[in-house]
Amino acid sequence: MSAPVRGNVGRIRELPVFPVTSGPVRPGVDPSVAPVSFEPPVEGPDDGLRIALITLGCDKNTVDSERMMAALVGHGARVGVDPEEADVVIVNTCGFIDAAKEQSIETLLEACELKSQGELRAVVAVGCMVQRYQDDLEREIPEVDLFMGLTELQGLVPELRSRGLLPDEAPDLVPLMERPLRILTGESRHTSFLKISEGCDHTCAFCAIPMMRGLHRSAPLDELVAEAQGLAGAGVREINVISQDTTWYGRDLRRRDPSAPLLPDLLRALLERTEVDWYRLFYMYPSGITPELVELLAGSAERSTGPRLVPYLDLPLQHGSDRVLKAMRRPERRDSIREKVRWLRDAVPGITLRTTVIVGFPGETDDDFRELVDLLEEIEFDRVGAFPYSIEDGTRAAEMPDQVDDDVKRDRLEELLDVQRGISFEKNLDQIGARHRVLVDRVLGEDDADPDFVAIGRTEGQAVDVDGSTQLLGADGWSPEAGRFVEVEIVDALDYDLIAKVVTT
Template sequence: MKAGFISLGCSKNLVDTEVMLGILRQNGYELVNEAAEADVLIVNTCAFIESAKEESITTVLTMAEYKEPGKGRCKSLIIAGCLGQRYGQELLDDLPEADGIIGTGSWHRIMEAIEETLAGNRVVINRENEIIYDASVPRIPTTPSYTAYVKIAEGCNNRCAFCAIPLIRGRYRSRSVEDIRQEVEVLVAKGVREIVLIAQDTTNYGHDIYGEPSLARLLKELCRIEGIKWLRTLYSYPKFFTDELIEVIASEEKLVKYVDIPLQHANDEILRAMHRPDTKAEVTALLQKLRERIPGVVIRSTFIVGFPGETDAQYQELKEFLQQQRFDHVGIFTYSREEDTAAAEMEGQVPEEVMQDRYHDLKATQSLISQQLNEALEGQVLEVLVEGRTEDGMPYGRSYRQADDVDDSIYIEDDRTSQVGDMVKVRILQGFTEDLVGELVR
């Protein structure tokens, strides 16, 4: 039997896909890249915002075409992940093309779902929401051989007013330091050079099992593993960004000086309405501390425009905050009204055209900042992890300053020798709004 996977959404969802791939291979399935060759097709879906739901549904319907004679051999089409967890039987009723649903907390029952659907039964398995994989679970990384994501916790306790993740993924639950170290050791032994730690909120790691935020403890333990070149942490919320954590990032050589800290807004009234626990003053003080104590630190953040009740003045305060802070990387999103969230019922929903105007204005503001910051890198020498080549053969990659999949790239001129996975010294020649161009330092 052959199985094919399509993984949508975030890196946390990708890890779930990799775990299910491991379970299928352990049970004798051949994994294929061509949908037309698969007996079983599994779409691991995202349901974070409306556009992600639409992409998930479109992908499921596209895969359903491979059930048609002459186009494919699919006998079972399964919807996995967030969309299935959130809508369950309702989703299966609305999509007769699908044969089964398996939720985010039921990945360990993927074989049961496949066997039931192949037997002709339409099933929904999405009741559990307390499971998180551990180092003993088989896993097939789908990322390039030099980098891998490691999920250190599942779920979220923050209950931000705009976010449905706690409804989908459940309460926050951490893996143990020992279990995470065991998985990382296996990955490094296979040649992985960059480990990227992920969770819905990484700075909250360990609170549930150790009684206090324990990300600093985890990072110190992982830095003892030989073979790791870069250790990167994403989704670090400001609430538990402790002084100890800052000192660990500053002092440990293997920890890249890169902080991903989702802030979402800069106006205190909007932050309170979002159910965010931080104030603008507290966040500003934290950013100052990060820059003072971690020389060369790169800071990435994300912001939402058009949250219910956001006035022109409050938007302007956000814009001025970006101009003052000059973040290295910024993700900007328009507010998405998600059912069953607190914000969905709030008064003052901002019209779509106003949101779009603010979105494009803030994007333009940040683009200018990004270009200026990239131009300031001209002349500097950075260590670059080579990730591929353009069609005309130019290598490209990223330094500690860029995270995989979300940040810009560095293109290397007149380099015909570097191979994917190599780490090379590159002198930056030109900085642009999104990317940089450099030359190999021989």
């Protein structure tokens, strides 16, 4: 698809961070092909409009979808039903890279096929891909009844009403003060996401996010605390703090008010005013790591009852060659990356560091790739997500010469992943004999492969969906339960996973 995209930035610039009817790919998982998120509980009045909402893309999209569902329930709809039983299917699209666009289009076509065969009354497309390519989509898939980009989502409920799908006045509307802010989705509802800002001020050459979601806009601190309190009230034990650049939180507010809160202020408020057990930080640009933030992490790690701000940081580097980093328009360089990692490891011994990198960026030479691998071997990140470069319409990188051949990208990716597999295995071996607090994600049943394991959980150093897990052996007198914490001892290690026995429950 080729559609004008740069004009979208101005239109999105002044959008509220969380539109009333607005609506994530898991961090570190390839954002192009993340699995569809469709596991919400069925909520809303029994006789309400039955809506299936399918989420494609990143964890930020998931938050948007959960807000969208809550708004729909508040206006008399019933959400979380299976698409084959729905009156309306809403697809929250992803437009990040080509594979994501293809997945979005395939999902829309499947929904249109359902409409042609059964009782489905309407198909609605919303989200990032619609924001960029609405005209093309309307022309190519006329079977879709309604397209709404990110700038238009506030009008979703009125549009559904105008089409006779939602009643003008639903008799059983949930009172305003009792309406949920979000309806949680996914299999592990004890883990959720808190999106603290929208958009991005960076101008990375490979990224189209600002063209879809606009410039950086921080959500008000009190609203975020209230949202976290609501998640805790719904049984969430772990909150993953997310945005396009989490370290950037509050900087836009500071331009208008010198006393506005920054990220450390937000984190302190979350810790002081909620009972959430674990907060985990994602998308932390190394350039934004400050001494105050490092001190906050160190202080939490010293708690005798265990850290609530877990010693885990996701630091997206994207590359390890200064020449490529400059071409990418990234704010970091090799020396600054080393410095920030040294700060963190000196202040927080045992901290888990994760990163993401891109191989095959235009002009990347064998020497550049070798510098990337050498830096990963030097720093020894605990976790690495690596992806081949993908051309994005409208970005600077799309017009760059010396595009790297796909076979070269694939070979480099395989080599890098082999190196990281060895680093991960060695780090896991070092964990044998250590004790950890584990959050149980899933209880295993008789149909699962190995009868010796009774549950799957995660340590502080393992994030949901993107890292390995801890396989838990059975213990006398212990009945595992998802969403509960247990103390374990690591007894064995695999490339990415750990094996543990329960010590105390």
